[in-house]
Amino acid sequence: MADLSINLAGIKSPNPFWVASGPPSNTAYQAHRAFEAGWGGVVWKTIGEPIVNVSSRYSAMNLGGVRMAGFNNIELISDRSPETNFREIAEVKKRWPNHAVIASLMVDTRERWHEFVKWSADVGADGVELNFGCPHGMCERGMGSAVGQQPAVTERIVSWAMEAATIPVIVKLTPNITDITYAARAAKSAGANAISLINTINSITQVNLDNLVPEPFVAGFSTHGGYCGPAVKPIALNMVQSCADDPEVQLPISGIGGISNWRDAAEFIALGSTSVQVCTAIMHYGFRIVEDMVEGLNDYLDSKGFTNVAQLRGLAVPTLKKWESLDLHYQRIARINYDKCIGCNLCYIACEDGAHQCIDLVDPNGYGLGPGRVPGKPIPKVRENDCVGCNLCSLVCPVDNCITMTSIETGKPRMSWTDYQAKMARGEMMPIPPHP
Amino acid sequence: MPLSPKLGPEALAANLAELHPALTTQEAVIEANRCLFCFDAPCIKACPTGIDIPSFIKKIANGNPTGAARAILSANILGASCARVCPTSELCEGACVVLDLEGDPVKIGLLQRHATDHVHEHHLQVLKKPSAHTNRRIAVIGGGPAGLGCAAELAQLGHQAVVFEKKPNAGGLNTYGIAYYKMKPQVSLEEVELVKSLGVEFRCGVEVGRDVSLAQLEQEFDAVFLGLGLGAGTRLGIPGEQLPGVIDAIDFIEQIHAEPLHQVPVGERVAVIGCGNTAIDAVTQAKRLGAQTVLAIYRRGEDDMSAYDFEYELAKNDGGQFLFHAVPLEILAGKDGRVTGLRLARTQVNAAGKVGIIPGTEFVEPFDMVIKAVGQEKQAALLKKLLPKLELDKRGAVKYDFATGRTNLPKIFAGGDCANGGREVVNAVAEGKRAARGIHAFLSGHEVTGPVQPSRLGAKNGAAGSGFDHPIRVKELEEEFGKP
Structure with missing residues (x-):
């Protein structure tokens, strides 16, 4: 059993799984249920001046029968009073002293920031998270993503929070920005203790084709919502890694964005996250999903020989390089296992129409017969000399381990684009001829 | 005592309800999403009419059942009935690669039914009448699946097709001869309406050779398509065959279509002679009508049965019993002249594969109804009478060119059971369609481009x-x- 406990900038929790700030972390009742289910921390639904919400509020993007592959919302921060929220935080902390409770905050003036940060510490919160990310509603009032999208504003408001902070301050970043590391650096330079990312992405999930109004529908209209759920994970991973790898940031990271299971969590941790936050998956299935997150991550760490989760943290960060440093002489090719091929020939048409025309349909004699193949039905055959190793066929193949991308020895030494340009400049090699 | 109905209307309605309920829209979309959208999908290859199955399934998954039905019906005008009566596990679903991936194929038949039901229920016309007409007229003899397949294709190619059907309704076996729990006759009649809507004229209740001569048709029409199907049930050739209580399986099934269910008589102890698919239908149907005991008797062994496995399983699950390696020698009658039983003997198959009776094994079993299901006669006699010069093969089926339906006579084309000797509905539709293209080429000198099966x-x-x-x-x- 690996040790899953973490310490993010001084905030300790028994495991890295935190309930993200959102509808599941709106009340003490939910926080109790979350901790009972096994969550390590709860980031409270953002506290600020009470707001008024609209109906309806959520929408989803379904994909090939899978519900909520993507999800969005136009709900604002907590619609409960700060008094109620802080009182409940105190109650929860009393009952769960060893679990992390973080107060997510969003207010406007310097005085209000001071007041809310102090209030958080007074009720026993383990830290605060500054919500600079919400892309709907609050940004129209100069808060949320309106703050996070301008590094100078981010820096100033973080500094206000830091003036009053006696507990760790996490800055939650918006992805609705060209380069998130600028916002992360601003948080760092203002003295933030950690960053969390990503908040939701500006989105319209769908247009109702009967009334031609997008969802969520509010009295004949809709508004841009914050997008999240499994579909945003790749974007979140990209931004987490960018911050983890930035020498000027170097802050503990709480990873957020489409995390639904232990594998997602492990990927976020490998790309530099200390804790991970989950919201949409809880909204879909309830708090119980943490059970397999804890168990799955534990089993994975054990299988890799790690004794604590910190040993996994950041291991994949340095494997991302600039394109120009990748080896131009590395070669992969697709190999098809004909004993597994069921004969759908999706690889053929994907390569033919969608990629580089390197697969032929040929006479099947002599290639064995996979489980579903009709005798005599043409089979796909990779022309290995022409295969560029793009992976597409292996991605469309519906059978596990049927098409394997195999590294082959080219006999050529490693050469990156940078090396190539340098060699040409030195007159050591001629330009590589263009592809016919 | 004459045979009597055994169950009331409610019990019969439940017993003879369709075996496979239709998919809901949500079920259909979930099922459709299982399809891999294979490039050269084996299911298309396995469909005699070459329906572009992955395309229509994708349309269902994408919320376009109308387009799905268009894809189906443009390849197979009887898509709705084929969705119900095709032995899909032997055809499209048997070829489905998901079967090998997951152990369970995509439910192509039910999806096809979902799409075709959608357009029937909403009265959507998905096939277009051609704008140009050739003014060529073709007589289609027989309004069964082959005739309908041929007439619909001819109409879409701009020709005037006139279907001659001796029964009051067209549709052939689809209307009169499909086990009730597989398909209601209404589905077939809706398909006839669909063919009509393309501009095909139907002359029902007209028997060629009796009400109109073939010579007349040859004179009046530019071409003639023979889609006569098969004839009466094959005789057993044993004493007692004419007794009341002895019925042909096809006639037995037709009764269910012709009369209210609670008026269809069935025996207490029923013998079914034969073990093909029609025999199995008779077993299941007799059982569901309320017969106590139904015994299918087959002169060979279980492995030699021509019935599909799923049909056999269905009959066994309904409580049908099977007696293999036995043959009836005589149908016995009581004093009132009605069936009382069968005199049977055990058989064995010799080294040459011939069935022989084992001497001294005779025995008698009591039955009050005997259903004959040992096949249907070819139409040789009728064909000889209609067209003395038409070449038949040694089985008595029309000799025809598989690709075009051409016969040895220039204006005469053929397809379906009268030519192939008796196959599935879907084969008949495909042959009717191919013959229509053959007729089109014959009349216009132009081949219809594109294969019938768009493999x-x-x-x-x-x-x-x-x-x-x-x-x-x-x-x-x-x-x-x-x-x-």
Whole structure:
């Protein structure tokens, strides 16, 4: 059993799984249920001046029968009073002293920031998270993503929070920005203790084709919502890694964005996250999903020989390089296992129409017969000399381990684009001829 | 005592309800999403009418059941009945690669039914009448699946087809001879309406050879399609065959279509002679009508049965019993002249594969009803009478060119059971359609482009894509543009 406990900038929790700030972390009742289910921390639904919400509020993007592959919302921060929220935080902390409770905050003036940060510490919160990310509603009032999208504003408001902070301050970043590391650096330079990312992405999930109004529908209209759920994970991973790898940031990271299971969590941790936050998956299935997150991550760490989760943290960060440093002489090719091929020939048409025309349909004699193949039905055959190793066929193949991308020895030494340009400049090699 | 009905209307309605309930829209979309959208899908290859199955399934998944039905009906005008009566596990679903991936194929038959039901229920016309007419007239003899397949295709090619059907309704076995729990006759009658809507004229209750001579038709029409189907049930050739209580399986099934269910008589102890698919239908149907005991008697063994496994399983689950290696020698009658039983003997198959009676094994079993299901006669006698010069094969079926339906007589084309000797509904539709294209070529001198079966196999050499009439030929593209 690996040790899953973490310490993010001084905030300790028994495991890295935190309930993200959102509808599941709106009340003490939910926080109790979350901790009972096994969550390590709860980031409270953002506290600020009470707001008024609209109906309806959520929408989803379904994909090939899978519900909520993507999800969005136009709900604002907590619609409960700060008094109620802080009182409940105190109650929860009393009952769960060893679990992390973080107060997510969003207010406007310097005085209000001071007041809310102090209030958080007074009720026993383990830290605060500054919500600079919400892309709907609050940004129209100069808060949320309106703050996070301008590094100078981010820096100033973080500094206000830091003036009053006696507990760790996490800055939650918006992805609705060209380069998130600028916002992360601003948080760092203002003295933030950690960053969390990503908040939701500006989105319209769908247009109702009967009334031609997008969802969520509010009295004949809709508004841009914050997008999240499994579909945003790749974007979140990209931004987490960018911050983890930035020498000027170097802050503990709480990873957020489409995390639904232990594998997602492990990927976020490998790309530099200390804790991970989950919201949409809880909204879909309830708090119980943490059970397999804890168990799955534990089993994975054990299988890799790690004794604590910190040993996994950041291991994949340095494997991302600039394109120009990748080896131009590395070669992969697709190999098809004909004993597994069921004969759908999706690889053929994907390569033919969608990629580089390197697969032929040929006479099947002599290639064995996979489980579903009709005798005599043409089979796909990779022309290995022409295969560029793009992976597409292996991605469309519906059978596990049927098409394997195999590294082959080219006999050529490693050469990156940078090396190539340098060699040409030195007159050591001629330009590589263009592809016919 | 004459045979009597055994169950009331409610019990019968439940017993003879359709076996497989229709999919809900949500079920259909979930099922459709299981389809891999294979490139050269084996299911298309396995469908005699070459329905572009992955395309229509994709349309269902994408919320376009109307388009799905268009894809189905443009390839197979009887798509609704084929969705119900096709032995899909032997055809499309048997070829489905998901079967090998997951152990359970995509439910193509039920999805096809979902799409075709959708357009029938909403009265959507998905096939277009051609705008131009050739003013060529073709007589289609027989309004069964082959005739309908032929007439619909002819109409879509701009010709005037006139269907001659001796029964009051067209549809053939689909209307009169499909086990009730597989398909209600209404589905077949809706398909006839669909064919009518394309401009085909139906003359029902007209028997060619009796009400109108073939010579007349040959004179009046530019071509004639023979889609006569098969004839009466094959005789057993044993004493007692004419007794009341002895019925042919086809007639037994037709009774269910012709009369209210609670008026269809059935025996207490029923013998079914034969073990083909029609025999199995008779077993299941007799059982569901309320017979106490139904015993199918077959002169060979279980492994030699021509019935499909799923039909056999269904009959066994209904409580049907099977006696293998036995043959009836005589149908016995009581004093009132009604059936009382069968005199049977055990059989064995010799080294040459011939069935012989084992001497001294005779025995008698009591039955009050005997259903004969040992096949249907070919139409040799009728065909000889109608067209003395028409060439028949040694089985008595019309000799025809499989690709075009041509016979040895210039204006005469054929397809379906009268030519193939007796196959599935879907084969008959396909042959009717091929013959329509053969007739079109004969009349216009132009081949209809595109294969009847738009196989995407071997894209390098043949048609690629599902386009029926304008297939993309990869080879031509390569010649013009070169291969990268």
